[in-house]
Amino acid sequence: MKTNELISMLSSQVDPVDTREVVRNVRIAILVGAAASLLAVVFVLGVRTDLNEMHAQVFLVAKLAFSLSVVILASHYLVKYIRPGGEFRVRFALTVLPFLAVMILAAISLATAPRSHWETMVFGSYWLECLIAIPTVAVVPFAAIMSAVRLAAPTDLVRTGALAGLVAGGVSATAYALHCMDDLLPFIALWYGGTIVLCTVAGAVLGPKLLRW
Amino acid sequence: MTKESDLKALMAASLEGDSNAHRSLLTALSGHLRSYYKNKLARAGRTAEEAEDLVQEALIVIHTQRHTYDPEQPLTPWVYAIARYKLIDHLRRTRSTTADVPLENAEYMLASNDNAAAESQLDLAKLFERLPERMRLSLQYVKLDGLSVTEAADRSGMSPSAVKVNIHRGLKILTALIARETKA
Numbered sequence: 432m433k434t435n436e437l438i439s440m441l442s443s444q445v446d447p448v449d450t451r452e453v454v455r456n457v458r459i460a461i462l463v464g465a466a467a468s469l470l471a472v473v474f475v476l477g478v479r480t481d482l483n484e485m486h487a488q489v490f491l492v493a494k495l496a497f498s499l500s501v502v503i504l505a506s507h508y509l510v511k512y513i514r515p516g517g518e519f520r521v522r523f524a525l526t527v528l529p530f531l532a533v534m535i536l537a538a539i540s541l542a543t544a545p546r547s548h549w550e551t552m553v554f555g556s557y558w559l560e561c562l563i564a565i566p567t568v569a570v571v572p573f574a575a576i577m578s579a580v581r582l583a584a585p586t587d588l589v590r591t592g593a594l595a596g597l598v599a600g601g602v603s604a605t606a607y608a609l610h611c612m613d614d615l616l617p618f619i620a621l622w623y624g625g626t627i628v629l630c631t632v633a634g635a636v637l638g639p640k641l642l643r644w
Numbered sequence: 645m646t647k648e649s650d651l652k653a654l655m656a657a658s659l660e661g662d663s664n665a666h667r668s669l670l671t672a673l674s675g676h677l678r679s680y681y682k683n684k685l686a687r688a689g690r691t692a693e694e695a696e697d698l699v700q701e702a703l704i705v706i707h708t709q710r711h712t713y714d715p716e717q718p719l720t721p722w723v724y725a726i727a728r729y730k731l732i733d734h735l736r737r738t739r740s741t742t743a744d745v746p747l748e749n750a751e752y753m754l755a756s757n758d759n760a761a762a763e764s765q766l767d768l769a770k771l772f773e774r775l776p777e778r779m780r781l782s783l784q785y786v787k788l789d790g791l792s793v794t795e796a797a798d799r800s801g802m803s804p805s806a807v808k809v810n811i812h813r814g815l816k817i818l819t820a821l822i823a824r825e826t827k828a
Contacts, residue, residue: 432768441707442667448711514712516725584709586729
């Protein structure tokens with residue numbers, strides 16, 4: 432085929448297009464995923480029963496501050512990465528900040544506690560539940576976000592997938608925080624931080640398979 | 645001579661639905677893409693004949709994915725990212741090393757413009773045969789024979805709006821067929 436024939440064909444009946452649509456789709460997908468995660472936590476796992484107590488509220492706010500800052504930072508970068516060449520415009524190094532902050536706080540709280548308490552502070556009572564629940568609850572937001580990202584044409588599939596996993600993990604952790612009774616910072620750093628990282632790695636691995644165009 | 649600012653203006657108009665701007669944009673970009681691909685394929689130790697296939701493939705992507713361009717950003721890096729993605733995809737598909745494709749600045753892409761078009765390996769006539777008859781005729785009359793929509797409507801016995809719809813749908817199917825064909 433001659434290239435000018437192709438060009439003639441492509442340039443007839445050119446429809447106006449909305450360039451903001453791809454970002455809007457991703458934002459909607461994040462909200463849908465968040466709603467699905469919330470419903471799963473509220474109706475399947477149940478909201479923690481001690482929320483009328485002051486200390487529970489304080490720790491809930493601390494967890495939400497961590498997971499929501501992950502979601503906000505990661506989705507900020509994600510909507511830039513979904514367009515071709517997005518990876519050349521922005522680096523997403525800032526997304527490590529919430530993790531760094533929670534790790535530093537965890538280290539401080541471990542350092543100020545007696546050694547004999549460390550195991551409880553790190554493992555809490557429900558580490559296994561946390562390890563399973565956050566990645567599981569993240570599946571729906573991840574699927575929603577990836578299907579919205581597919582409507583764009585990202586050119587760095589590994590990093591775009593990783594960012595999608597990071598957002599999904601953060602959304603899931605946010606919802607899970609409503610249920611989780613383990614409140615100490617080392618626990619949050621390891622099990623919340625760790626499972627969100629797990630979701631990010633899964634996203635990076637799945638990105639090239641799911642986002643190819 | 646097509647500078648970033650000119651290309652960007654054409655893109656802005658084409659996003660609004662301006663067919664002439666879209667045609668000018670694709671024509672200008674085809675020259676840049678051709679020199680980009682010839683250059684890169686030569687460096688990867690491949691024949692320049694593959695270049696025209698890639699030019700067309702990239703043009704189809706630029707057309708079908710134009711909604712992913714952010715009008716607040718420069719156009720060249722967007723085009724370049726698509727071109728590079730398709731190049732790497734092509735080299736991977738045809739089992740060759742991708743290590744030779746250097747990461748470099750987008751400005752280089754528009755440094756030269758090669759307007760000597762060749763034919764790609766795609767056989768348009770064969771792809772046309774796979775379209776339903778009404779779409780094929782509508783496209784044939786208007787796009788290849790250069791008739792107006794009204795003339796095409798008279799000749800085919802369809803209403804002008806049916807011709808338009810058929811062209812529209814036919815183009816969508818055809819670009820999908822071409823995209824699949826260039827992948828195979």
